[in-house]
Amino acid sequence: DAGVIQSPRHEVTEMGQEVTLRCKPISGHNSLFWYRQTMMRGLELLIYFNNNVPIDDSGMPEDRFSAKMPNASFSTLKIQPSEPRDSAVYFCASSHDRVNQPQHFGDGTRLSIL
Amino acid sequence: QKEVEQNSGPLSVPEGAIASLNCTYSDRGSQSFFWYRQYSGKSPELIMFIYSNGDKEDGRFTAQLNKASQYVSLLIRDSQPSDSATYLCAVKGTGGFKTIFGAGTRLFVKA
Numbered sequence: 001d002a003g004v005i006q007s008p009r010h011e012v013t014e015m016g017q018e019v020t021l022r023c024k025p026i027s028g029h030n031s032l033f034w035y036r037q038t039m040m041r042g043l044e045l046l047i048y049f050n051n052n053v054p055i056d057d058s059g060m061p062e063d064r065f066s067a068k069m070p071n072a073s074f075s076t077l078k079i080q081p082s083e084p085r086d087s088a089v090y091f092c093a094s095s096h097d098r099v100n101q102p103q104h105f106g107d108g109t110r111l112s113i114l
Numbered sequence: 115q116k117e118v119e120q121n122s123g124p125l126s127v128p129e130g131a132i133a134s135l136n137c138t139y140s141d142r143g144s145q146s147f148f149w150y151r152q153y154s155g156k157s158p159e160l161i162m163f164i165y166s167n168g169d170k171e172d173g174r175f176t177a178q179l180n181k182a183s184q185y186v187s188l189l190i191r192d193s194q195p196s197d198s199a200t201y202l203c204a205v206k207g208t209g210g211f212k213t214i215f216g217a218g219t220r221l222f223v224k225a
Binding site: 031033042043045048050055056091095097099100101102103104105106107108 | 145146148156157158159160163165202204206207211212213215217218
């Protein structure tokens with residue numbers, strides 16, 4: 001079975017540009033999570049969806065960040081405008097929403113803002 | 115107090131030894147407990163899960179859970195250099211949505 005698929009794997013762009021990260025969850029999973037990971041702050045939950053509905057976006061750092069899940073098989077995380085401090089690895093994860101089901105992570109997008 | 119706490123390490127053990135990784139959590143309603151392994155530059159990978167008090171063994175890995183003490187641990191027997199990674203403890207409560215991750219413990223296995 002295919003795992004969580006993220007694109008792009010790497011993104012390098014200049015400050016001020018719009019960045020869009022994409023995620024395809026595992027088929028059948030109804031919860032989707034966006035994380036950011038840095039050496040300083042570790043793994044931070046940004047936002048999560050259940051049945052395509054955003055449940056908790058309290059981890060989104062600023063209004064520059066937005067996320068959508070238009071259907072069960074696709075989600076985007078957008079940063080506009082991007083800043084150098086947004087440089088990090090962004091992970092998408094998915095799971096069933098049952099308490100005993102673990103999250104499965106994609107390979108991540110390594111984002112560098114120059 | 116953090117919701118899920120782990121010693122950041124690094125924990126250094128010789129090859130062949132038992133590595134013991136510990137985790138405490140604050141929510142007494144937590145029901146599911148997971149251990150992830152993350153190699154440098156890679157994504158977290160699920161290696162163990164446990165739901166009931168006691169021990170659960172899978173190959174060289176044993177997860178231990180004590181809900182009364184709000185404590186979960188991971189033992190790695192016969193540690194190998196390839197086990198060198200960061201180990202993340204993760205806890206899931208009621209509702210089935212969010213999983214809380216610890217900051218991770220870095221493990222080094224010396225050949």
